[in-house]
Amino acid sequence: MPDLLDRLHTRAPIWSAGMGGGLAGPALTAAVCEAGGFGVLGCGGALPRAEVTRLIEQTRALTSRAFGANIILPMSDGSDVEACFDARVPVLVLFWGDVQPFVADAHRREMYVVAQCGGPDDAVAAADAGVDAVIVQGSEAGGHVRARAPLAETVTQAVRVLGPVPTIAAGGIATGADIATALAYGARGVSLGTRFLASREAAAHDAYKARVVAAGAEDTLMTELFDIGWPAAAHRVLRNATVVAWEGAGRPASGERPGEGEEIGTIGAGTERIGIPRYSVLPPVTDFDGDIEAAALYAGESVARIDAVDDAAAIMTTLMDELRAAT
Ligand SMILES: Cc1cc2nc3c(=O)[nH]c(=O)nc-3n(C[C@H](O)[C@H](O)[C@H](O)COP(=O)(O)O)c2cc1C
Numbered sequence: 001m002p003d004l005l006d007r008l009h010t011r012a013p014i015w016s017a018g019m020g021g022g023l024a025g026p027a028l029t030a031a032v033c034e035a036g037g038f039g040v041l042g043c044g045g046a047l048p049r050a051e052v053t054r055l056i057e058q059t060r061a062l063t064s065r066a067f068g069a070n071i072i073l074p075m076s077d078g079s080d081v082e083a084c085f086d087a088r089v090p091v092l093v094l095f096w097g098d099v100q101p102f103v104a105d106a107h108r109r110e111m112y113v114v115a116q117c118g119g120p121d122d123a124v125a126a127a128d129a130g131v132d133a134v135i136v137q138g139s140e141a142g143g144h145v146r147a148r149a150p151l152a153e154t155v156t157q158a159v160r161v162l163g164p165v166p167t168i169a170a171g172g173i174a175t176g177a178d179i180a181t182a183l184a185y186g187a188r189g190v191s192l193g194t195r196f197l198a199s200r201e202a203a204a205h206d207a208y209k210a211r212v213v214a215a216g217a218e219d220t221l222m223t224e225l226f227d228i229g230w231p232a233a234a235h236r237v238l239r240n241a242t243v244v245a246w247e248g249a250g251r252p253a254s255g256e257r258p259g260e261g262e263e264i265g266t267i268g269a270g271t272e273r274i275g276i277p278r279y280s281v282l283p284p285v286t287d288f289d290g291d292i293e294a295a296a297l298y299a300g301e302s303v304a305r306i307d308a309v310d311d312a313a314a315i316m317t318t319l320m321d322e323l324r325a326a327t
Contacts, residue, residue: 004091004112004132005166005188008066011036012320014179015135015168016312017193018070018093019143019202019298020044022267022285026055028201028312030062035316039063040093040191043080044072045282046229052083066090068114072144073097075230075281085109093135096146096233100129116170116191118146120157123167133166134158135191140172142194142300144235145222147171152185159186174302176322183327194300195319199312205284207292209309211238217301226296227254229281238297242278254279265290 005013016032018024018040029039041059043052052069059067068091069084081102084092088109094102095116106113107130115126116135123134136158138151147154151171159167169187173179174195182190197204198212215238222236225246231254237243245258252258259278266273268287276282276290284295310318 003164003166003188004114005168007112008038008091010038012316012323013183013189014038014316014319015068015189015191016040016196017143017170017191018042018044018068019193019197020070020072020075021281021283022203023197023283024070025201025203026058026062028196028199028203029059029067030065031199031201031312032196032316033063033065033067035313036320037316038066038068038091038189040068040070040091041089043069043084044075044095046075046077047080049079049083052080053087056083056087056089068093070095070116072230073099074233085111091132096144098129099126099131103130114168116146117158119149119154120161122146123158124161127162127165131165133168133188134162135168135170136187138169138171139222140217140236140301141170142197142220142236142302143298144230144233145171146234151182155182155185155187172300172302174305176319176324177326178302178305179319179323180326192302193298194302195306195315196312197299198306198309199315200309201312203286205286205288205292208284208295208297211240211292211297212299212303213306213308215299215303217304220299220301220303225257226279226281228277228279235296235298236300238299238303240295240297241291241293242295259294263290264294265292 014037024042032039112132137147166188169182170191
């Protein structure tokens with residue numbers, strides 16, 4: 001029986017990650033879909049229901065192809081999921097938590113559900129809940145990371161326990177050779193965050209993209225530091241001034257860190273601008289006005305193999321050419 005990845009009919013088994021806080025918006029999602037991949041809209045980050053609806057409508061205006069919408073469950077009050085249900089987004093991608101309450105409602109609306117998981121235990125729970133595919137992270141990943149082991153281990157184990165439920169690999173993938181390796185572990189597709197963060201269409205601030213391009217894997221670290229808005233959740237970021245000051249202060253606990261309560265910048269929200277406190281979970285988007293070096297600069301170890309900001313279509317072409325050459 002054809003599974004989700006067969007039904008999506010993409011030219012390449014390449015997904016762009018639904019990077020939240022506004023980073024993976026309609027332009028990136030649609031560009032990846034139009035270039036033969038599967039784009040996922042980043043709706044995570046406690047967006048109001050009307051904003052999620054607007055993002056979905058904008059994406060539909062840019063592409064007639066199927067796309068996904070990502071929701072971060074610990075930051076959701078349910079209204080963002082409702083917006084996805086109302087709009088019947090083809091694929092709902094859920095991260096971090098129990099997906100069981102959403103699967104039947106999605107399937108009733110003829111939507112597919114994908115859970116991003118951190119390893120085989122999570123993956124089995126999601127499969128038992130009836131998801132149509134599982135994205136399995138490795139600890140190399142950028143952004144919030146549920147995985148505790150590298151991709152080679154998490155994907156190999158997940159493929160073994162998941163059986164017919166397709167596994168999509170995420171974490172540390174930035175080239176066609178990386179994709180070939182993930183497919184050799186048994187993954188049916190791959191999901192790339194950091195590589196598409198360094199695309200012209202990603203809605204990250206230019207200075208943030210420049211940091212991603214300049215960085216090596218050793219410039220990233222796993223931490224729980226940027227916790228305002230989503231506490232006690234590990235994430236991989238670039239080491240910056242906020243990280244260095246916290247490390248220099250002896251890594252104090254939340255509430256006792258250097259510069260707690262300071263505003264490090266503002267972002268637009270509708271017709272207003274809202275302040276971003278130091279240690280906020282929100283990344284610097286295009287219109288961020290403030291100190292980039294103080295903000296959460298999510299990025300994965302794959303920064304090591306990213307040398308330029310390119311159009312998403314050019315990234316897709318390069319990845320497909322490299323994948324053909326590697327297989
Ligand atoms: C800047 C950034 C933001 C992210 N935001 C989200 C998010 O909102 N929801 C989510 O499920 N995953 C998010 N992720 C994690 C990705 O889904 C994926 O696991 C990760 O990007 C894979 O590793 P890579 O960055 O090495 O490609 C984010 C990743 C990055 C780099």
